[in-house]
Amino acid sequence: MLGWHDTRLLKDILPVKEARAIEKALGYTTAGELLRHNVRKYSHHGSGVDLGAAEEGDLVTVVGEVVHAAKSYTRTGKLLYKIIVAGESEQVTISFFGAPYVPKLLPQGVRAMFTGKVKFFRRQPQLTHPEFIVIPDAGSGGKVTGTGGMKALAAYGDVEEVARSLVEREYLPIYSGTASMTTWRIMAAIQRVLETMPPVPEPLGDTPPGMPSFEQALRGIHDPGAEGPGAYVDRLKYNEALSLATVMALRRADTASRKAPPCPRALGGQQRALIESLPFPLTEGQKTVTREISADMEQRTPMSRLLQGEVGSGKTIVSLLAMLQAIDSGRQCAMLAPTEVLATQHARSLTTILGDAGVQASVVLLTGSMSTKVRREALLNVISGQADIVVGTHAIIQDTVEFFDLGLVVVDEQHRFGVEQRDRLRTKGREGLTPHLLVMTATPIPRTIAMTVFGDLAVSTLRELPGGRRPIQTSVVPAEKPAWMKRAWERIGEEVSAGHQAYVVCPRIEGDGGVVKIHDTLQHRTFRDLTVGMLHGRMDPETKDQVMRDFATGGIDVLVSTTVIEVGIDVANATVMLILEADRFGVSQIHQLRGRVGRGGFASLCLLHTGFALDSPQMGRLQAIANTSDGFALSELDLKVRQEGDILGTSQSGSDTKLQYLSLLTDQKIIERATADAAELVARDPQTAMALVSDIARDNQDYLEKT
Numbered sequence: 001m002l003g004w005h006d007t008r009l010l011k012d013i014l015p016v017k018e019a020r021a022i023e024k025a026l027g028y029t030t031a032g033e034l035l036r037h038n039v040r041k042y043s044h045h046g047s048g049v050d051l052g053a054a055e056e057g058d059l060v061t062v063v064g065e066v067v068h069a070a071k072s073y074t075r076t077g078k079l080l081y082k083i084i085v086a087g088e089s090e091q092v093t094i095s096f097f098g099a100p101y102v103p104k105l106l107p108q109g110v111r112a113m114f115t116g117k118v119k120f121f122r123r124q125p126q127l128t129h130p131e132f133i134v135i136p137d138a139g140s141g142g143k144v145t146g147t148g149g150m151k152a153l154a155a156y157g158d159v160e161e162v163a164r165s166l167v168e169r170e171y172l173p174i175y176s177g178t179a180s181m182t183t184w185r186i187m188a189a190i191q192r193v194l195e196t197m198p199p200v201p202e203p204l205g206d207t208p209p210g211m212p213s214f215e216q217a218l219r220g221i222h223d224p225g226a227e228g229p230g231a232y233v234d235r236l237k238y239n240e241a242l243s244l245a246t247v248m249a250l251r252r253a254d255t256a257s258r259k260a261p262p263c264p265r266a267l268g269g270q271q272r273a274l275i276e277s278l279p280f281p282l283t284e285g286q287k288t289v290t291r292e293i294s295a296d297m298e299q300r301t302p303m304s305r306l307l308q309g310e311v312g313s314g315k316t317i318v319s320l321l322a323m324l325q326a327i328d329s330g331r332q333c334a335m336l337a338p339t340e341v342l343a344t345q346h347a348r349s350l351t352t353i354l355g356d357a358g359v360q361a362s363v364v365l366l367t368g369s370m371s372t373k374v375r376r377e378a379l380l381n382v383i384s385g386q387a388d389i390v391v392g393t394h395a396i397i398q399d400t401v402e403f404f405d406l407g408l409v410v411v412d413e414q415h416r417f418g419v420e421q422r423d424r425l426r427t428k429g430r431e432g433l434t435p436h437l438l439v440m441t442a443t444p445i446p447r448t449i450a451m452t453v454f455g456d457l458a459v460s461t462l463r464e465l466p467g468g469r470r471p472i473q474t475s476v477v478p479a480e481k482p483a484w485m486k487r488a489w490e491r492i493g494e495e496v497s498a499g500h501q502a503y504v505v506c507p508r509i510e511g512d513g514g515v516v517k518i519h520d521t522l523q524h525r526t527f528r529d530l531t532v533g534m535l536h537g538r539m540d541p542e543t544k545d546q547v548m549r550d551f552a553t554g555g556i557d558v559l560v561s562t563t564v565i566e567v568g569i570d571v572a573n574a575t576v577m578l579i580l581e582a583d584r585f586g587v588s589q590i591h592q593l594r595g596r597v598g599r600g601g602f603a604s605l606c607l608l609h610t611g612f613a614l615d616s617p618q619m620g621r622l623q624a625i626a627n628t629s630d631g632f633a634l635s636e637l638d639l640k641v642r643q644e645g646d647i648l649g650t651s652q653s654g655s656d657t658k659l660q661y662l663s664l665l666t667d668q669k670i671i672e673r674a675t676a677d678a679a680e681l682v683a684r685d686p687q688t689a690m691a692l693v694s695d696i697a698r699d700n701q702d703y704l705e706k707t
Helices: 016-026 031-035 148-156 159-167 183-196 214-220 230-256 270-277 284-297 315-328 340-357 372-384 419-426 447-452 482-497 515-526 541-552 587-594 617-627 631-647 668-684 686-692
Strands: 039-044 059-073 079-086 091-097 111-121 124-128 131-134 171-175 304-309 332-336 363-366 389-392 406-411 436-441 458-462 472-478 501-505 532-535 558-561 574-579 604-610
Touching (some): 016 183, 059 091, 059 171, 111 183, 148 183, 214 230, 230 447, 230 668, 270 315, 284 304, 284 436, 284 458, 315 332, 315 436, 332 340, 340 363, 472 617, 482 604, 532 541, 574 587, 587 604, 587 617, 587 631, 668 686
Parallel strands (some): 091 124, 304 436, 304 458, 332 389, 332 406, 363 389, 406 436, 472 604, 501 558, 501 574, 532 558
Antiparallel strands (some): 039 171, 079 091, 111 131
């Protein structure tokens, strides 16, 4: 946490039994790990806390007032005590069976905190036999009572005294717990750790103006006073934002210290020849971005630029113009693609564009599945300098690949690659020179993401679509309306009858709804008179390439595929796409898939099938996608749906690298301040900056890897 660690062992601070229980339930062994445990919500003076987005089976903690209580008996004569607890915005039904002591503890009007697994009955949340602790009115002297995990509090002293010290707070923190490690048990452990914690120095030297000190924030986040947790949360958000921003500022400084091969623009070179031969004028956006890239490439400092643009906005032409500027300067270019299908298509597309323009530049493809003979010939062309543009997959990153004079690296669909992979390719420059870098994405990036996760890159944006592109009509097809699904298949047949082609995208290869079964059904039943192709990731590269060639040349009417067609597949005659079980795909992924149709100027259609109900959140998300073709608006929706952890790739990283408090969606002002402060810190004192983020090991920077 920005240079701070508390490595004291919990077994030396807590009762041994509690330390072991925490390690078993949460995996924590040190004080620092426990203090970083996330506060999910706060209850102010015992006010309500709701379930939020809890799903069936989730362990939840709710706080509220018993607004209704009733006794009854089951058919076997067992006592059933059912209460309704009101939170801030919803009510929860709680049932207790055969527990005669509960009615005395939980009469109507009592406030309490409950922990248990949630179930839904007729879409209403319910708990059965949860553990609970009664919260008396502040200052009333009322008895603190409870069940289950309360017994564990005896490890910290008198149960009632310990419980009272926990629940009679101005703000009660609610932690994410487990069945064995309840929120109040976590509270007791954290309180003991805070009581024994030595003074915490300010990691930044001076406390940021207008903010509490780091020690105040560390304590206040777990036990805020009457002022509430807001200022303490903001300070920890700032620390997280500053960590991100400092790493990026150091990367920018590192890039600025390197030397690049200058690639001046040639007035009468190959770049100009391509521009003059294009059958369409560049959009104003393409002209602007080309000028930005061109100016960067003329410098002796390596360019590090991100080019983002809508699907079909013309990024390929812009990148090719950049490559020709490098070639005009006598340099080579490398283009890195995430899949062999895409790399092969790029190589073919670039060769065609250059050939049609009469531009003398050679393109060489390099992939892992090439035969030894073909690969050896390609490597010789690369190292001898005969290859001007080398297009490939991860194969071009390998140590065996040597360039004659690499001047520019282009990374397509950058989110498929990590920083380390990009940097390895940039080490292949001549005599210690660092090639210029252009990374591209068709997934528009919210500003806050661009400032943090892509803070080491200058950003260029293409918003216009080239002439001839028409908006893609998108409709949701719910499975509960069979007539709509029937009509979807009819629309595909109509488009093919009109001379066009179609995609059917499946979420899996095998099983119901998979590529294999859907292909078989369509070929032998639904579209017996059409040619139905199949494409998925388990097919060998030669077969995949042949299928794509057949589809591109019109030999296949309907292509049934997995998301292998998500990026880079460019078939102008494809006008309709049906995405089966679209609810299984991310917002940006659906937008990418949708961009595979409508590339030839024809009116096009994308159909999103789902088995979810019309009033479900999943249906609402799909409808939101259908209602807009603005990728930037959809990127905001994507961030809301996926949360920052997934955006940053933190699901597999340790707790040190997760964003716990900072929201990349709503904390723009904090991010802007941290970005400016990090830049100033790195310029003034780079050694201190490096020390602050030194614990973010390079091989553990999952949240910075842009995966």
